[in-house]
Amino acid sequence: MNESKRVNSAEPLKFTIVNRDTCISCGACQMAAPDIFDADDEGLAFSIIDNNQGIRPIPEELLMDLDDAYEGCPTESIQVSDVPFKTASSKG
Secondary structure, three states: OOOOOOOOOOOOOOEEEEOOOOOOOOOHHHHHOOOOEEEOOOOOEEEOOOOOOOOOOOOHHHHHHHHHHHHHOOOOOEEEEOOOOOOOOOOO
16 A cells, blocks of 8 residues: 655665675674675675675665664675666676
């Protein structure tokens, strides 16, 4: 019935990815934002929103958690952008 849309939202769209080359598997992002980040079999973090592609916006209700994870990452491996990191329809 009352489905929330981001069309008229005051919050800008945010996208995220984890730089897995610099991730140290500390788990800080998973503790701060468990609905955004998880770890793979090697313990490296990734965004579960879009399998670490950075193409789907973070839901508005998770933006504070995203900020907490971003600020708490000791290696600055979490990247946040106002635009997608790559386009879903880009082809080689």
